[in-house]
Amino acid sequence: MVINKIESLFQKRKESIREKGLFLFLRHLFFHYVICYIYENTLNGPSFPCRINNTQSKIVSSVEEFDYLLKKGFDFTSFSLKNQQYKIRLRNGAVLFCLCVNGEVAHTSWLGLDKEAFHDFYPFPPEDDSAGYIGGTVTAPKYRRKGINLYIHSEMFRYLKRKGVPKALFSIRKENIAARNSQMKLDSFIKEERHELRFLLFFSFKWVRVRIA
Numbered sequence: 001m002v003i004n005k006i007e008s009l010f011q012k013r014k015e016s017i018r019e020k021g022l023f024l025f026l027r028h029l030f031f032h033y034v035i036c037y038i039y040e041n042t043l044n045g046p047s048f049p050c051r052i053n054n055t056q057s058k059i060v061s062s063v064e065e066f067d068y069l070l071k072k073g074f075d076f077t078s079f080s081l082k083n084q085q086y087k088i089r090l091r092n093g094a095v096l097f098c099l100c101v102n103g104e105v106a107h108t109s110w111l112g113l114d115k116e117a118f119h120d121f122y123p124f125p126p127e128d129d130s131a132g133y134i135g136g137t138v139t140a141p142k143y144r145r146k147g148i149n150l151y152i153h154s155e156m157f158r159y160l161k162r163k164g165v166p167k168a169l170f171s172i173r174k175e176n177i178a179a180r181n182s183q184m185k186l187d188s189f190i191k192e193e194r195h196e197l198r199f200l201l202f203f204s205f206k207w208v209r210v211r212i213a
Contacts (some may be wrong), residue, residue, distance in 0.1 A: 035174040036123065038192040040131075042167050043157045045187030048150035052101055052143075057155060060096040063087045074100060079108050079138045089120055095159075097152050106143040109152050110136035113165065123171050124194060131169045132160045137179070149182050157186075 050057070060066050066086055069076075076086060076098075090096065093114055099107040110121045112133045121136035134156060139148050160168055170188070172179045 033197045034195070036171045036194045036196070037174060037180065037190045038124075038194060039170040039172060039180075039183045039188040040167055040191040041157065041170075041183070041186055041188040043161050043165075045157075046185070047154045047158070048147060048185075049154075050099070050151045051147045052106075054102045055106075056100045057152070058096075058098050058100065059155075059159065060090065060098065063090050066090055066096070073103065074105055076105055076108065078140065079105070085120075092120070094121070097156055097159075099148055099152055101143060105140070107139045107148045107152055108136065109134060109138075109156060111156055111159070113163070122169075123196075128167075128169065130165070131167050132156070132163075132165045134168050134170050144178075149179075150185060153182070153186055 058069070060069065066083075070083065076083065086096065089110065093112065095111045095113075097109045097111065098105055112122065112135075114129075115126050122133045123135075126133060134153070137149065137152075157168060168188075169191070170183065171194070172183065
């Protein structure tokens with residue numbers, strides 16, 4: 001498990017250098033401050049259908065299922081993860097929800113139901129064992145603004161209800177207006193506001209400001 005976490009950390013650093021450039025990566029490495037809203041959904045809000053034709057919605061909960069999709073020609077590597085990282089998350093108990101359009105992967109979201117399952121895609125230590133934690137939500141650029149995020153989250157909420165899990169939690173950065181708007185449409189509400197300040201990679205300060213819903 002420790003080796004998997006270290007491997008994931010180094011992979012994220014490499015991806016950050018590639019996406020942001022060396023200067024921005026170094027600034028992020030030595031000084032990092034973010035504000036996140038923790039959203040809660042009680043799974044009783046509206047349900048959104050898929051508005052795109054020729055789609056396939058898939059729920060992947062094992063490495064064998066993921067390998068089967070790879071053999072069928074589905075490519076997941078455009079979502080900033082290598083295939084091995086997908087398999088590590090699946091082995092740890094996470095569940096992958098994805099939507100394919102005309103055989104192309106258009107969206108991925110991750111769900112974790114225990115503490116081992118979501119350490120890699122939920123940025124804060126989990127505190128509620130009765131919740132499903134959702135993170136790693138990514139929609140391919142050409143499929144954005146088509147309601148995919150609302151549809152997949154509706155599917156995830158139905159999945160949680162079938163499992164007898166009463167609620168879902170998300171962490172969304174304050175500046176991510178599009179994701180926050182989606183949660184409002186799903187009747188999610190802000191449970192907490194969390195701040196993280198980190199210096200020199202090693203010294204991290206986190207604090208919580210509770211929001212009354």
